[in-house]
Amino acid sequence: MAVSATAKQEQPRVVLSARGLSKSFGAFMAVKNVDLDVHHARVHALIGPNGAGKTTVFNLLTKFLQPTAGSITLLGTDITKTPPDRIARMGLVRSFQISAVFPHLTVLDNVRVALQRTNGLSTQFWLPVSSLDRLNARADELIESVGLKRERNALAADLSYGRKRVLEIATTLALDPKVLLLDEPMAGMGQEDIGTVSNIIREVAKTRAVLMVEHNLSVVADICHHVTVLQRGEILAEGDYAEVSQDPRVRTAYMGTEEA
């Protein structure tokens, strides 16, 4: 299996951190002074009500948005001014809230597009497409590890929503990232797929850092080591799930209605 089932839980250490992160759109402060530490070998959840700024924080961390103030450090390097594609090459790879697959490519090609970069097979315009076949072994491994083997030659557009998200994770893992940012990986998924994805994330996080935005609190309780609660762009509470879910401010702001 690609996501090696026998991977040992490694020791946590900070790999991605943000200090005083802020973003304003005109007069509106979407993110205010957020400090965040993401640890290696840990699943970190970012939760909060709608409009709390979770996705904005994601966009800031991956540099799809430029922060108004604050700094971001990835693996000891300041990336506050680094462009998003370079950040991806440094090992910080994100997923999107809406499923991000290449719809008119097959499942296999979707994964291969990611492998093309790490294998230096992306600029050759004189080679035939069949030169990419040597990526198939690794691609198949990844496809199998997320349970998409039977859909290997189907177009991504023909997959169900949940399967698309799974494909997206396989594509992301193809880059062997050090830090994974998953924006609502379970949104719109059936119960069966949620179980699969939870297992994949848990396995993946043994050897890398995962930061995820998630609304499904039972998933958060189940797989996340650390939870940060955002409200109106600010950090409301932090800690493990048990601590956070007991926090009265969090309960009123967010969890009051939902029993996890």
Place this chain on the structure above:
Amino acid sequence: MSEMTQTAAKPHIERSATASRTYTIFVIIGLAALILAPMFFYPIFLMKLLCFALFACAFNLLLGYTGLLSFGHATFFGGAAYFTAHVVKEWGFPPELGILTGVVGAALLGLVMGFFAIRRQGIYFAMITLALSQMFFFFCLQAKFTQGEDGIQSVPRGHLFGFIDLNSSTNMYYFVLGVFLIGMVIIWRFINSPFGMILRSIRENEPRAISLGYSVARYKLGAFVMSAALAGLAGGLKSLVFQFATLTDVAWQMSGEVILMTLLGGIGTLIGPIFGAGLVVTLQNYLATSQFPVTIVTGVIFMICVLVFRRGIIGEFYASRLGRKLGFEHRR
């Protein structure tokens, strides 16, 4: 749930296998037609058609396969025509080197224009390319070597590789056909290469391509330069066919014409622009002697195309029942 997914997801590979078989048959028929064509048609007309077909295919490489609408491709076509004409006439270059000069010149122009335009998208991209190509037009109007309004006249066709006399129109036709086919093979390989795969992924989902670590701008620039170079190949060839290079080739109308050809033939289909160019060039030839203004006819055709067959001639064929039966599919 995954059972349902299974039935919904059709295997994609079988369909493409049928398509490639029919494609091969069509290509053989097409080749035979092109080889035999000079027996039935006026060679100059055929050569003009091939030059514009190549130009349109080069343009389509950018619009259809990269998703960038350039409004300045006349710069590469006409620029290369000037370069080729100049080095062949004034410096005595042989035709093959002359065309190569045109290609290199167009690629360099493409690099400059692409560098400025690639950072913007949609209408802004189109406007930047238009503005830069207008600047190049005025450069050509003023520069000495282009000989202003007169253009470079009576360019010698010379001898290919020193021994094939291109003044014979049969020889010239097969030379043009050869270059055209080389151009088509380059385009085909380009879009079916590892690089082409990345271009496709960028067109399908640009933010995702960025998040996978691709510097999208560089890939777009690569496609832009390739498209410019191939447009230059067509332009250089054209200046040898007609033995002149004039301001018409660098004017913005030429940029518009190539868009029309590509749209009519079918954006994002490999051979569509050939048919689009064929239609436009035939109309121009046919109507040139009549009282009826060509621009009105092409304008009306353009409107009909946009209203009725938006996928273009070949695109509609691929999407039709017959086309699907033959294994084609139309994406977009």
